[in-house]
Amino acid sequence: MNKDQVEGRLDEAKGKIKSVAGKAVGNERLRAEGQADxxxxxxQKNYGDGKEKLKDVAERAIDKL
Incomplete structure (x- = not known):
């Protein structure tokens, strides 16, 4: 797991909390910010996932040499 995967998952979770809080208190702006987050x-998580996959492919290719 790399930094981008961790930070992406944290941002997703924070965004979900913001979105739910905004919906609960009727604050459309907070809900929208949460969705954007x-x-x-x-x-960012998907970017990190891609980096990990690329790293794995490169390592397997090197192992075959």
């Missing part, structure tokens, strides 16, 4: 976190 979730999307940003998901993108």
């Amino acid at each position: 979730q999307l940003s976190g998901k993108a």
Whole structure:
């Protein structure tokens, strides 16, 4: 697991909390910010996932040499 995966998951969780809180108190702006944070976190997590996959492929290729 790399830094981008961890930070992305944390941002997703924080965004979910913001979104739920905004919905609970009727604050549309807070809810929207939460949704944006979730999307940003998901993108960062996916980027980290891609880096890990690429790293694994490279390591397997090196092992075959």
